[in-house]
Amino acid sequence: MTPDVRPLVAGNWKMNGTRSSLDQIKAISEGVRNELSEKVETLLCPPATLIYVATAICTESPLMIGGQDCHPETHGAHTGDISAEMIADCFGTFVIVGHSERRSDHGESDSLVRSKAEAAHAADLTAIICIGETADERKNGQTLEVLKRQLVGSVPDGATAERTVIAYEPIWAIGTGVTPTVEDIAEAHAFMRRELTDRFGAEGKAMRILYGGSVNPSNAKQLMAVDNVDGALVGGASLKAEDFLAIYRVYEELTA
Incomplete structure (x- = not known):
């Protein structure tokens, strides 16, 4: 955790979810209605077909909805595409961009x-x-080089901590059940923090950096404490x- 930075737990449903899944969104929205919601933000990104209905379900909940x-x-x-303005028009507040x-x-x-991140910012959305x-890049010792290149190329100039979140998702760990070691995650996140702070100053220091890649209830506490x-x-664990x-x-324990 980063001192004085409010954590964010975000769920990416990917191409999963129909109207029959709305009971899960309702259950999550009810589950975050407690004192912990003042310390931790929560977000679900369902398929675009459910964004509007999901925001209606969450009107009395701290749970946020995004694209x-x-x-x-x-x-x-642009047949089949959705704009940041359309997400905002459905009352979404976040959008994921650049997923692997x-x-x-x-x-x-x-x-x-x-x-895409610039479009999100223009629509007053927070870009993840x-x-x-x-x-292969990991095997060849190129992890930090790749992260630097992607940070430089993917994060817009003038990005702020309020409207920008970085999500580190080692591609080889997504959906595989395999996670990097705590030491590897700590090294990658410390590197990204330095890069963001060097480029954006105080905004980079306060920018949230999420970890993603086979996060589940069994390993979350260890990973989130890094x-x-x-x-x-x-990903998958957000569907239930x-x-x-x-x-x-x-x-509850990490912020106590």
Whole structure:
């Protein structure tokens, strides 16, 4: 954890969830209605088809709702895409950009990710900018080099701590059940903190850096206690209210 930085526990549902899943969103929204919500922010990013209904469910809850991606343009002939303004129009407040699955499946570059983050900021959304190395890059000792390149290329100039979150997701750990060692995570997050502080000063020092990659109720407490880990970007474990709330509640002890 970073002193004086409010952690964020975010769930990315990816291409999962239909109307039958709304009971899980309702259960999560009810589960964060406690005193812990003053210390920890919570966010769910369901598929775009559920954003509007999800925000309606959460009107009396601290649980926030966001999108999983956005187009860099505000509107136009971009069939199948969704703009940051559309997410905001559905009362979403965050959007994930640059997830490794977007980078690998759709060939998204750092410059495109940056333009999406800029679009998010223009729509008054908070951008969660994802970065992380592949298994080969890790094997070749290139982890920090990759993180530096992606931070430089993906994070817009003038980014603020209020509207920008960094999510470190080692690609080889996503959905595999395998996580880096605590020491590896600490090294990566400390490096990113230095890079952000050097570039953005006080804003970089206060910018939240999440860890993502096979986070679950069993390992969350250990991972979230690492220096400069300011929360989690949770994949599969966010689909079930019981699991997601268990990760959220590790902060009952960590923030005591």
